[in-house]
Amino acid sequence: MTAVEIDPRLAERLPRTVAERVPALADRLTVVQADALRILEVPGPPPTALVANLPYNVAVPVLLHLLELLPTLRRALVLVQAEVAERLAAPPGTAAYGVPSVKAAWYGEVRRAGNVGRRVFWPEPNVDSGLVALVRRPPPPGDRAATFAVVDAAFATRRKGLRAALARWAGSPAAAEARLRAAGIDPATRGERLSVTDFARLAATEPAQQA
Ligand SMILES: C[S@@+](CC[C@H](N)C(=O)[O-])C[C@H]1O[C@@H](n2cnc3c(N)ncnc32)[C@H](O)[C@@H]1O
Secondary structure (H helix, E strand, O other): OEEEEOOHHHHHHHHHHHHHHOHHHHHHOEEEEOOOOOOOOOOOOOOOEEEEEOOHHHHHHHHHHHHHHOOOOOEEEEEEEHHHHHHHHOOOOOOOOOHHHHHHHHHEEEEEEEEEOHHHOOOOOOOOEEEEEEEEOOOOOOOHHHHHHHHHHHHHOOOOOHHHHOHHHHOOHHHHHHHHHHOOOOOOOOHHHOOHHHHHHHHOOOOOOOO
8 A cells, every 4th residue: 555645744654554553554654755647657566445434624636637648447435525526426417517527438437326424533624525426437538638628618717608618628619519519519508418428429529720
């Protein structure tokens, strides 16, 4: 097991805690003191599972970064703020569906895996928590960065229809409409209706010749 911890005092303490409490497993732990958002590799054999009580303020970017960095991760089980758990696991067409839902769905099937009340923590935080499970599956066809760019654009103004919301991304409202139609998507639809596969198909359409 490799643990990533940014705080030097905690990173230094963790091996001792494990040695004190479960000495038989102490030599199986490697602690990396690093920012999980910026880490570029982890030591040891390629990891297959991610288990984390994620830092709540950067939970989504850390999760997405690690899924992208470590393609050997087959599954993840993470604890996050309850509202973030809801967003990560939200299906298209629901109020909680947004950028985190689509981007997590790029990597796998995501589901809520349980609620954790604030009372089990000390000191008691002012938020509830939720477990999120992800099982990796092949991503939709297409380019990830291009797909994520159109996802960001679509949800930047989530109340607008996609023709308007994607005008800047495509170059103009007409260009956005052409690309939406090329992908078989109604230009009046809102982004919250599209699945990750729809976004990937849209990102793969040819850009308009003239804006
Ligand atoms: C929610 S706490 C979980 C603590 C402990 N693992 C547990 O389960 O009780 C999140 C931990 O992530 C650490 N952390 C915060 N930001 C981080 C980052 N960018 N990279 C790595 N660790 C980070 C914090 O120092 C803290 O120990």
